[in-house]
Amino acid sequence: MSDAAPVIEVQGLTKRFGKFTAVDDVSFTIHRGEIFGILGPNGSGKTTTIRMLCGLMTPSAGRASVAGADVGTQPDQVKARIGYMSQAFGLYRDLTVDENLEFYAGVYGLGRDSGRIAWAKQAMRLGEIGDRLAGVMSGGQKQRLALASAMMHEPQVVFLDEPTAGVDPAARRMFWEIIRERAAEGTTMIVTTHYMDEAERFDRLAFLTRGHLKAVGTPTEVKQAFGGGTLEDIFVSLQDAEA
Amino acid sequence: MNLSRLRSMIRKEFVQMRRDPATLRLVLIVPVIQLLTFGYAIRTDVRNLPTTVFDQSHTQESRAFVQRLTATGNFVQRGEVRSYAEALRQIDEGHVRAAVVIPADYAQNLKRGRTAPVQVLVDASDPSASQSAIGAAQLVGQRLNLEIVQSRVGAATTIGQAIDVRVRPLYNPALKSSVFIVPGIIGMILSNILIIITALTVVRERETGTLEQLIVTPLAKWEIMLGKIVPYVFVGYIQMTTVLVAGHFVFGVPIRGPLLALYGATFLFIVANLGLGLFISTLGRTQAAVSQTAMLFLLPNVLLSGFMFPREAMPAPAQWVGALLPLTYYLQLIRGIVLKGVGLTELWPQMLALAVFAVLFFWFATRRFSKTLE
Numbered sequence: 253m254s255d256a257a258p259v260i261e262v263q264g265l266t267k268r269f270g271k272f273t274a275v276d277d278v279s280f281t282i283h284r285g286e287i288f289g290i291l292g293p294n295g296s297g298k299t300t301t302i303r304m305l306c307g308l309m310t311p312s313a314g315r316a317s318v319a320g321a322d323v324g325t326q327p328d329q330v331k332a333r334i335g336y337m338s339q340a341f342g343l344y345r346d347l348t349v350d351e352n353l354e355f356y357a358g359v360y361g362l363g364r365d366s367g368r369i370a371w372a373k374q375a376m377r378l379g380e381i382g383d384r385l386a387g388v389m390s391g392g393q394k395q396r397l398a399l400a401s402a403m404m405h406e407p408q409v410v411f412l413d414e415p416t417a418g419v420d421p422a423a424r425r426m427f428w429e430i431i432r433e434r435a436a437e438g439t440t441m442i443v444t445t446h447y448m449d450e451a452e453r454f455d456r457l458a459f460l461t462r463g464h465l466k467a468v469g470t471p472t473e474v475k476q477a478f479g480g481g482t483l484e485d486i487f488v489s490l491q492d493a494e495a
Numbered sequence: 496m497n498l499s500r501l502r503s504m505i506r507k508e509f510v511q512m513r514r515d516p517a518t519l520r521l522v523l524i525v526p527v528i529q530l531l532t533f534g535y536a537i538r539t540d541v542r543n544l545p546t547t548v549f550d551q552s553h554t555q556e557s558r559a560f561v562q563r564l565t566a567t568g569n570f571v572q573r574g575e576v577r578s579y580a581e582a583l584r585q586i587d588e589g590h591v592r593a594a595v596v597i598p599a600d601y602a603q604n605l606k607r608g609r610t611a612p613v614q615v616l617v618d619a620s621d622p623s624a625s626q627s628a629i630g631a632a633q634l635v636g637q638r639l640n641l642e643i644v645q646s647r648v649g650a651a652t653t654i655g656q657a658i659d660v661r662v663r664p665l666y667n668p669a670l671k672s673s674v675f676i677v678p679g680i681i682g683m684i685l686s687n688i689l690i691i692i693t694a695l696t697v698v699r700e701r702e703t704g705t706l707e708q709l710i711v712t713p714l715a716k717w718e719i720m721l722g723k724i725v726p727y728v729f730v731g732y733i734q735m736t737t738v739l740v741a742g743h744f745v746f747g748v749p750i751r752g753p754l755l756a757l758y759g760a761t762f763l764f765i766v767a768n769l770g771l772g773l774f775i776s777t778l779g780r781t782q783a784a785v786s787q788t789a790m791l792f793l794l795p796n797v798l799l800s801g802f803m804f805p806r807e808a809m810p811a812p813a814q815w816v817g818a819l820l821p822l823t824y825y826l827q828l829i830r831g832i833v834l835k836g837v838g839l840t841e842l843w844p845q846m847l848a849l850a851v852f853a854v855l856f857f858w859f860a861t862r863r864f865s866k867t868l869e
Contacts, residue, residue, distance in 0.1 A: 347511065
């Protein structure tokens, strides 16, 4: 799956808040078109890592480049080249589907007649509900609308923060179908999730605990590194170690 | 600077505003309700001003004058005094709020066709209360004049002024009128509503999680801030115009000065308040917390800006706090322009103060906003 071209390069990435080190000397590389999972218990440094990669936080040490832009020195370029879908529904509930998409099209500098809104609705299976208020849609529809506005500007990298939390199985299946389509076309997907069955099907994974990178590789490689068991076993053992 | 991004942000705010009828009502109807409440409250509480009389004439004519005065309902006679000094002391000590001083030669002057001066002393420290009393006293004088002059015409005597009622407002010689309150209401409504609405709009985006999505886009912090306030500049202008027009037609507030200067000053004032609202919004994480913080700013606005009480009468610390409020300067501006008819040549220091507030608050807000996102 992975082309040779690395789209994200992370080297010695560190974030300290006062005396507390949230992310400690983390390094990995992600290739174009990969679905890459960042896993770990709550407080393991997942969110901080992603916030740094999105250009929202400046690293205390180390460096990371995302789609050719340095997160520490070129956060604005980073933001223009990535998409981000937050865990909580981050779009406007009092706007319709179309209004939300028009808003994000404008924010990313896409013309109203660029055809990207129509593309997004088609690709995200939102065809017939353009004038529905976002607030009254089902969980699955909300999730696909959020993905649509995160991908309208054709970002090279999309960050998905627990994208399927609170969504029914049918909607989850449709969502991953869409994600795999987009990844196959070359968009890199960085995903955090608590569903280990989903993680089993990612291309590669990174496991974090207490800010340290424990393992990185394909699901099979990661399981071997931890000496066997399922991903869920690994996750639970890491969480117990935390507590 | 990216206009397309900013325009999207502004358009979005307008659509959201339209979807939120409760806020629209707050924005459009509350100013009118406040105007009517304040405006009428001030009209009704000025009746029955306790008044003493220093009648040196002791004639039927002088008693008739006092009677006419009390018949207006503005004055209620509370005893008599025997000297001018005693009249002043009674007002000083607050036993009465007005005194009628009738000279010894009052009736004689009237009979001989000379002008008969009468003095009415009014405690004008509460300008809204004293104004209608003063007006009433002058009106009584004019009416009596007319009657007396007409009767003299019948008697073929010279036409002239018969009674000269001279009102001496004590403590407040600038004679602030009751229309004084309406421009003040404009300032207070703009300030309070705009601060609350902007403070809530940012924190609402934080609470609902939409802010998290916004900040990962190429939108700059100040673009988000500016996009939030531009729609409310329009709202502010609509509110101001509504109250000004209503005040003009309902309460007869004159608009003497240049409207352009007024709208220019209002722009700076609106931006300063929106900046303050944005700043307040960065001080809390929930709408409840932020509205509490906003209240902290609103009370001084009402009490210390000169809206309710003249600033000259306040102790120094209260004046210092007042000097930190944009409303203080705007009140001077709008009262100067609307009531006195002066322009920006006289009022540029206040304009400058508002401009400084606008820039400072916006700058503070953007800085704090960035910090709270980390």
